[in-house]
Each structure stands twice: as C-alpha cells, then as structure tokens.
Amino acid sequence: MALSQEEIVRALFRARSRISASVWLLVRDAQTAEDIFQDTSIKALTKGGPFETIGHLQSWAQLTAKRGAIDWLRHHRPTWLAIDGYLLELVESRAGNRPEGPRVDALRACLESIPQRSRQLLELRYFDARPCSEVAEKLGINLPAVYQRLSRLHSALRQCIEQHLAGDNTAPQPGTEAR
Amino acid sequence: MTPEGNEKTSARWTELAMRYLDGRLAPSEVEEFNAGLRDDPAAQAWLWDVAQQATTMGDLARQRTPSEMTWLPSLPVVGMFPNWVQGFLAFALLLATMVATAAVFWPRHNALATIVTVTQVTGDARWTSGGQVRSGVALGDKLAAGTLAVLDETGSLEVQFDDGTSLSLASNSEVVVSADPQKQIHVNEGELFFSVAPQPVGKPMVLHTATADIEVLGTEFAINAQREQTVLKVDRGCVRVRRLADGRTVDVAEKQAIVASLDAATPFRPSSPQSPPTDWQHDITEPVASTSRGEWLPASADDPARIHAVPCLAGRAQEGRAAINYGVVVRGLFGSNSTFVSLTNESVLHLRYRMKTPVAIIAFLCAKIPGGQFGANFEVTIPWQKDAAEPGEWRSADVPLSKCRLLRAGCAQAIDGTELGTLFINSTLFDAGLEISELAITQVSARN
Numbered sequence: 001m002a003l004s005q006e007e008i009v010r011a012l013f014r015a016r017s018r019i020s021a022s023v024w025l026l027v028r029d030a031q032t033a034e035d036i037f038q039d040t041s042i043k044a045l046t047k048g049g050p051f052e053t054i055g056h057l058q059s060w061a062q063l064t065a066k067r068g069a070i071d072w073l074r075h076h077r078p079t080w081l082a083i084d085g086y087l088l089e090l091v092e093s094r095a096g097n098r099p100e101g102p103r104v105d106a107l108r109a110c111l112e113s114i115p116q117r118s119r120q121l122l123e124l125r126y127f128d129a130r131p132c133s134e135v136a137e138k139l140g141i142n143l144p145a146v147y148q149r150l151s152r153l154h155s156a157l158r159q160c161i162e163q164h165l166a167g168d169n170t171a172p173q174p175g176t177e178a179r
Numbered sequence: 180m181t182p183e184g185n186e187k188t189s190a191r192w193t194e195l196a197m198r199y200l201d202g203r204l205a206p207s208e209v210e211e212f213n214a215g216l217r218d219d220p221a222a223q224a225w226l227w228d229v230a231q232q233a234t235t236m237g238d239l240a241r242q243r244t245p246s247e248m249t250w251l252p253s254l255p256v257v258g259m260f261p262n263w264v265q266g267f268l269a270f271a272l273l274l275a276t277m278v279a280t281a282a283v284f285w286p287r288h289n290a291l292a293t294i295v296t297v298t299q300v301t302g303d304a305r306w307t308s309g310g311q312v313r314s315g316v317a318l319g320d321k322l323a324a325g326t327l328a329v330l331d332e333t334g335s336l337e338v339q340f341d342d343g344t345s346l347s348l349a350s351n352s353e354v355v356v357s358a359d360p361q362k363q364i365h366v367n368e369g370e371l372f373f374s375v376a377p378q379p380v381g382k383p384m385v386l387h388t389a390t391a392d393i394e395v396l397g398t399e400f401a402i403n404a405q406r407e408q409t410v411l412k413v414d415r416g417c418v419r420v421r422r423l424a425d426g427r428t429v430d431v432a433e434k435q436a437i438v439a440s441l442d443a444a445t446p447f448r449p450s451s452p453q454s455p456p457t458d459w460q461h462d463i464t465e466p467v468a469s470t471s472r473g474e475w476l477p478a479s480a481d482d483p484a485r486i487h488a489v490p491c492l493a494g495r496a497q498e499g500r501a502a503i504n505y506g507v508v509v510r511g512l513f514g515s516n517s518t519f520v521s522l523t524n525e526s527v528l529h530l531r532y533r534m535k536t537p538v539a540i541i542a543f544l545c546a547k548i549p550g551g552q553f554g555a556n557f558e559v560t561i562p563w564q565k566d567a568a569e570p571g572e573w574r575s576a577d578v579p580l581s582k583c584r585l586l587r588a589g590c591a592q593a594i595d596g597t598e599l600g601t602l603f604i605n606s607t608l609f610d611a612g613l614e615i616s617e618l619a620i621t622q623v624s625a626r627n
Contacts, residue, residue, distance in 0.1 A: 025226070028201075028202060030234050034241075075308075081204055081209055087216050090217065091226050091230075104238065111239075127237075131201060132201040144194070150197055151196070161232075
C-alpha cells in the first residue's frame with residue numbers, strides 16, 4: 001500500500017539530517033543543502049508514482065537530492081571538484097542512528113562553551129557561510145591557520161557532542177587548544 | 180579525535196579535506212585526498228561528523244534571533260512601548276516581511292532576465308539554464324544567464340552583453356555566463372575570443388578556467404582553455420591572470436601571451452607569441468593529439484601510418500537532427516599559439532589519402548587573424564581522382580588554398596595573412612572509409 005502524504009513527510013523529516021549532510025558534502029553550503037532538501041521533499045510529495053515503502057522513499061530522496069546537488073555544482077561552482085559517488089557512500093556509511101534533536105541540543109551546548117575566538121571562527125565559516133579566505137582576512141590570520149583551527153574545532157566538537165549525548169555533564173570544553 | 184594514522188599523514192589529509200570543503204582542492208591533490216578517504220574509516224567518520232556539524236550549524240543560523248547575532252546590538256523589548264507604538268511596530272514588521280519576501284522572489288525572476296544577445300552563429304549552438312534547454316540557438320536570440328556551448332567541429336557562436344562586451348566561442352567550446360553583480364564567465368573548455376568594453380570600477384569581468392582566474396577591465400584577448408592548461412593571448416589592453424596551482428598573479432600586456440598550467444613548476448610569465456611558420460606537416464607517425472580527431476593506425480608491412488576518419492558532429496539539420504560528417508580534424512596544440520600554420524596566397528594543401536567509396540573530399544579551414552580573433556571559415560573541394568591511384572589505392576592531391584571558398588567572414592575575408600586554427604578533412608555525410616597518410620600545408624606544391 002502506498003505511503004500517505006503524512007507518512008512521506010514524517011519519513012523525510014527523519015532522514016533530513018542524513019540527506020542534508022550528504023548534500024552538504026557536495027555543495028558545501030548549509031543553506032543550499034537545505035534548499036535542495038526542500039526541493040527534494042516537494043518532488044516527493046508531487047511525484048506521480050507512489051512510494052510503497054519508507055525505504056523506497058528514503059533511497060529515492062537520497063539519490064534525487066544528490067543529483068540536485070551535482071546539478072547545482074555544475075551551474076554555480078563549475079570549477080569545484082565533487083567527491084566521488086562511491087567515496088560519498090563510504091562516508092555516509094559512518095552515519096549513526098541517533099535522533100536529531102539531542103544532537104542539535106548537544107552541539108548548541110558545546111558551542112556556548114567554547115572560547116569567543118573559536119566561536120567567531122565557526123560563526124564566520126558556518127553561520128555566515130563565508131569562504132575560508134574571507135574568514136582569514138577577517139580574523140587577521142593566514143589561510144592554512146584557518147584550516148588548522150577549523151579541523152581542530154571539528155574534532156573537539158565531536159568529542160564534546162559524544163560526551164553530552166553519553167550523559168556526561170562535565171564534558172571538557174572544546175576549542176581550548178585552538179589559539 | 181583526528182583520523183587515525185601517523186600525525187603527519189593525518190594533518191596532511193585533514194588539510195586536504197578542509198581545502199576540499201572550501202572548494203580549493205586542486206586537481207593534483209584529488210588522488211591523495213581520495214586515497215586517504217578510501218583507506219581510512221576514521222577519516223570517513225571524521226568527514227561525516229564535519230558534515231553533520233556544518234548542517235546543524237546552518238540550522239542554528241536560521242533559528243537565530245537578531246539579539247543572538249554577535250554583530251548586531253540587542254533590540255529593545257517591544258512591550259516597553261505604548262500600544263499605538265506596538266501597533267506601528269507590528270505593521271512595520273509586516274511590511275518588512277513583505278519586502279523581504281519580494282526580495283527572495285525578485286532575484287529568482289532576475290535570474291531569468293536576459294543578459295546576452297546572439298550576434299552570430301553557425302553550426303550547432305546550445306543554451307541551457309536551470310533545466311531549460313534551447314538547441315539550435317539563432318541570430319538575435321536573447322539569452323539569460325546559463326551555459327553556452329558550440330557542440331560541433333565547424334560551428335561558432337558570438338554573443339554580446341548590453342554594454343557591448345562580446346564573447347566568441349569556437350567549435351567544441353562551452354562556457355557558463357552570468358552578470359550579477361558583475362560579469363562572470365566560467366570556461367569549461369574550448370577556444371574563445373573576448374572584446375570587453377570598459378567595466379565599472381570595482382566590478383571587472385572575471386573569467387575562471389580549470390587552471391586560472393582572469394580579471395579584465397576592458398580589452399581584447401583570446402583564450403584556449405583545456406583541463407590541464409589555459410593559454411591567454413592579449414590583443415589590446417591588459418589582463419590580470421592568477422594561476423590556480425600556486426596563486427601567482429601576472430599582468431599580461433598588449434600583444435603578449437601566457438600559459439597557466441596545473442604544474443606550478445612550469446614558467447608563468449608573459450611572452451611575445453611568434454607567428455606560426457608558413458610550412459607545416461602533420462606528424463602521422465604518432466597517435467592523434469587530444470585536441471584533434473581521428474583514429475590513428477600504426478604502420479604495417481603493407482601500409483604506412485595513417486589516420487582513419489571518424490564521425491564528427493558538423494552542425495544540425497533544419498529538423499534538428501545531428502549532421503554527422505566523417506573526417507579527420509587537426510587543431511593547434513598547446514602552447515602560446517593555438518594556430519599551427521600561417522597562410523598566404525601561395526599556400527598549398529597537400530594530401531595523400533585513400534577511400535573505399537569514390538567521393539569528393541571537403542577541406543574545411545577555420546582561420547584566425549594574428550592575436551587570436553576569428554578570421555574566417557573557408558572550404559575547398561578535392562574531387563575524386565579516378566585514374567591517379569598509387570600502389571595500395573593511395574592518391575595524392577595538391578590544392579592551392581587561393582581557390583578556397585569563403586563560408587563566413589569574421590575579421591578576414593581572404594586566406595592571405597591568416598593563421599590556421601582548425602583543419603577538417605571529411606567526406607561529408609558518407610563514411611567513405613577515408614584514410615590519410617600525409618597531410619601538409621606548404622608554400623609550393625610537394626610534387627615540385
């Protein structure tokens with residue numbers, strides 16, 4: 001029996017984090033990834049043929065969203081290199097099954113606890129979606145230093161989020177080694 | 180936790196990963212990045228975590244209230260004001276929302292606004308944008324931002340922006356054009372000529388190729404862009420070129436040329452391009468260059484090395500069907516000259532060939548003027564020579580190029596003084612089994 005519209009919406013919402021992260025790895029812009037996810041959702045709801053199972057829907061949505069990402073890259077970033085399809089699948093295979101809500105809360109808590117300088121770096125890069133060259137200029141540091149600090153912050157945030165989700169309220173503050 | 184492996188490898192791979200995420204990973208770094216990702220589960224997990232963090236931060240960004248934005252001052256609490264002020268603020272907020280909504284949709288409408296007009300076209304030219312496709316672009320067509328492509332071996336396309344800036348595409352060329360807020364041209368591949376009107380201060384026209392970024396304020400120049408190399412020749416004015424491999428920037432002045440490749444070790448300085456020689460012979464002892472077309476066959480006990488004709492797209496028929504000609508295409512190789520022989524009234528095309536089906540051969544010539552601008556297209560017919568067979572059914576022909584017919588004039592109307600960029604020897608619509616063992620352009624007949 002075909003999925004109802006309500007079931008489609010719920011299933012897409014559950015898969016949103018995974019689909020958005022996959023798309024982000026291609027387009028590397030969070031707002032664009034969200035736009036592509038929304039376009040995919042609209043297509044799912046207006047698609048002519050029915051979805052028989054949630055697995056069918058989520059596979060279709062994942063594929064459609066990635067195609068949308070590749071099309072966006074071709075039009076807007078034709079010189080950018082895209083990660084190979086099979087490598088992207090390898091990366092996606094590392095996704096866990098945790099619900100999205102607690103992860104968002106954990107990230108918000110971790111962001112509030114990092115030093116101002118580190119938070120400014122993350123805000124410029126991911127909240128304002130500025131390229132690293134602009135971030136470097138804004139902060140008065142060189143580009144390799146931006147890359148280094150970002151990679152360390154990501155690693156530290158990962159550790160902080162994991163410890164929050166594990167229920168450890170005394171998780172060490174991330175970003176303390178980012179100078 | 181950084182990816183496993185020794186610290187040096189991890190630091191190097193994470194730097195490559197950050198460059199990939201920043202859109203700055205060079206083609207030469209791709210294999211190293213892919214290998215690190217393919218072979219290390221920790222790297223895969225790290226990258227997935229980064230993606231989740233980034234998208235989550237994007238969600239948090241959309242949820243921010245103005246007071247949470249670090250660069251904005253906190254807004255006053257609305258309830259502090261009298262009711263009439265609150266009502267006014269509510270109306271102002273509603274009006275601002277309506278304006279913001281219009282601002283969301285207005286750029287979408289503007290994205291469909293035309294930015295160029297087709298001023299010249301031959302062969303099969305196509306425009307695509309946002310899922311729309313228009314094949315068989317015609318003279319006078321007005322096109323929005325999108326991808327322009329000339330798909331066949333003999334076609335060309337010229338478009339013009341409102342300020343008079345013009346862009347000419349040669350055969351097998353593809354570009355992505357936009358003009359908001361300044362002209363941006365992404366050259367996917369091919370050979371192009373630009374005549375750029377003076378641009379607004381602070382908004383130069385910017386070209387992007389696989390190996391260089393080029394900034395233009397007002398000038399005339401030609402580029403040949405391939406995956407490994409971009410060749411730029413400036414006819415008038417000055418052009419600033421940044422080589423992507425190492426970020427070096429060079430200004431290229433009038434009548435100079437420069438080559439920007441993926442290899443940062445190669446020289447990157449302007450030079451004065453030399454005109455190609457008036458005598459040229461195609462080297463058929465080696466496989467066909469990547470810029471040319473044809474199936475190369477090595478020498479055997481019975482036959483010399485030769486090039487066999489292949490199907491080539493040569494435009495579209497009126498009903499939209501692809502026109503396929505069977506032939507051999509020779510184009511200028513890499514270097515500061517994408518033309519390979521200078522033509523004069525004394526130039527002679529020498530050909531040693533054979534065919535399974537006795538038909539006439541057409542030689543199509545796409546010529547340029549010194550500097551790279553399109554000169555003209557010419558054509559000459561080589562009739563079937565019934566009684567001129569040599570052993571192995573080989574035949575020779577020497578055709579004075581002064582007998583060429585002018586197909587389309589650009590900056591030239593005659594062969595004399597032009598430089599040859601593309602030579603297409605074909606048996607038109609028939610696969611006549613054409614093979615060529617000698618191909619040359621000289622100043623005298625090869626038989627003399």
